[in-house]
Amino acid sequence: MHNLNEGVDVRQVARVYEPTGCDGAEAVVQGDEIKVPAIPVNVKDTTAAGDCFVGVLASALDRGLSLEAAMRRASAAAVIACSRPGSQSSIPFAAETDQWISRRHRESPHRIARLSTRFSP
Template identity: 60%
Template structure:
């Protein structure tokens, strides 16, 4: 179980629109797609499809949407023994995507708020494990799991998405913090530092990677700064790009790739994800082909 993801799992309703609606405006789509989603589940699928043995811990409701939400995890072969079934409805998101691939997302957390760190046993948090977390489950549960994982020597990656509070002691217990430009700017405002990877690294004392869209990604660790370019593609839907980046990064680190090579592979996977509707994660062979 080298990659263990603790996080959210949703059913996504995806609407392809000519333009994103303004406040008070109705924009009709000819139809919609019902897809599995949630940042945690997406990242687990991305890691598994990139070849890493992957397990997922989260929560769903005992309802029809649970089968939609879990479909991607099951098809990717993700181990689900730590999944909780709870009385709350399964998490759901409505995603509007315009012709330029830009999105607008509304999410209902539902069962994701019942995910608990206790679903992950201590034995799973060992030096062979890459633990991946995001911010769509309770912050206190994330913090509790991060601190337990730190004490047991697991490698810990937190995706600061969506931007929001993380206990300071948990932030400083990470091996790598991943954020996009908006999330990095939010965190920089909280810390009183610059929003670039180097400034955040100095403020926190942990590795930081900042994804920069078409400008690629930058990282800063104790070993020094890194920068990788983006892979130019024609974007159809950017919804799952960040999740592809994080999941494939975790899989690459689990295989022993150095951070720069892992970031390059993650950037290739994110580019492929942008060319597809919904949060559709690439397979290892597709990513390898883009890398050449």
């Protein structure tokens, strides 16, 4: 069995998808599943949600986060994007995502604990 907390060679990932925001995100690595639950959001516009998720996921993996942590970070960024109108203008900067994660962690530490990895500029 593959240790999903270790770094993942992206060539081993069978699929990562976010079918709809209400279902969360899922990845399959060598038959092992990672499921990240959806985060409730007051939706204003979903136009950029998928692109935001994929971009943040790729960036987080490139910076060395585990696949699960990268998926959680990508989900948080997509939630921020959904809470704003527009496409490019709705996508958060890394610092905004860090702030959102920190604030959410203070409100519900048990629900978001694994999102707390910060990016440095």
